[in-house]
Ligand SMILES: Nc1ncnc2c1ncn2[C@@H]1O[C@H](COP(=O)(O)OP(=O)(O)OP(=O)(O)O)[C@@H](O)[C@H]1O
């Protein structure tokens with residue numbers, strides 16, 4: 001098909017690191033990417049064709065982005081979905097659909113959707129605003145309290161094992177979920193385009209830091225049986241199909257003690273658990289996100305080796321302008337790749353970047369990770 005250039009004008013709601021990492025795919029395709037972000041010089045704004053400075057729930061800002069775009073996609077889901085639903089009626093294409101963004105914004109609505117769609121998910125009950133510990137005990141301990149909305153990076157998630165934990169509960173509208181004890185967490189990236197074509201990546205294993213409830217590192221492929229791998233891919237595809245829309249999705253799953261799979265939650269966008277795909281897969285998650293937006297044939301998802309990706313988060317005890325130490329040791333490794341997000345300010349625990357190591361086996365990469373972590377540090381320039 002004959003196309004005039006630029007191929008498209010892509011709008012992205014949010015200008016964080018995910019939009020920043022989408023930029024190379026846009027540039028390669030001569031797609032003009034404009035991001036909407038409240039922050040001047042946002043991570044993606046630094047590298048995009050354009051940035052609109054504005055709030056992600058602000059009608060005029062979202063309208064301005066839509067007017068400048070042929071297709072709009074997302075860097076995060078905490079956006080004005082209702083406004084976007086109204087704008088979609090005026091003709092702008094949203095990938096994924098705003099209705100799916102709105103569904104996913106509410107974890108309880110998401111869980112109800114899985115239950116109604118026959119997708120296995122941990123048992124849950126809504127406790128709303130005025131919870132009573134008797135209800136919690138009747139549901140059974142241990143369990144997990146989850147905020148209906150607004151949670152991310154483990155905020156909005158509280159494990160309850162005792163009355164004391166209950167005293168420290170989240171003071172927000174929430175539901176309870178059975179605690180899943182298996183200890184293995186998987187994530188599967190899936191892309192789907194308008195033609196209905198879908199591609200699915202190899203499941204990755206997310207190793208969570210139990211203290212921070214935050215991803216410590218991930219390895220791909222996950223160290224699970226072939227049968228479980230295939231099952232995880234099947235559930236992930238089924239979950240994405242259930243939304244009836246297109247785009248890129250990260251499907252998080254738990255492996256139970258009995259070796260069964262439960263869908264935890266879905267991100268309707270690029271995901272931390274797909275960052276290794278930039279360097280370790282035939283087609284990166286960002287390239288496939290763009291292709292899904294343009295309805296182009298989706299790229300192959302094969303891994304070219306075993307991969308490990310770790311977040312680079314701000315070191316505790318420091319704030320201020322970011323500084324990095326130990327880049328030399330990482331760069332000495334045979335197949336190591338750093339991605340820094342261009343954030344102006346570093347705070348303890350803030351995601352400042354990530355790196356991916358590629359090799360022949362998991363143990364070798366975990367050894368390399370230990371080595372890298374001894375020297376590689378990102379921190380603020382001022383002690384706290
Ligand atoms: N039902 C559960 N049983 C056991 N652990 C759980 C359960 N729900 C959540 N967790 C733990 O808490 C982590 C964060 O939970 P969840 O993914 O629901 O929240 P989130 O804030 O959206 O996280 P993120 O943004 O990091 O994906 C999970 O990755 C898992 O380690």
Ligand SMILES: [Mg+2]
Pocket residue numbers: 252264265
């Ligand atoms: Mg999660």
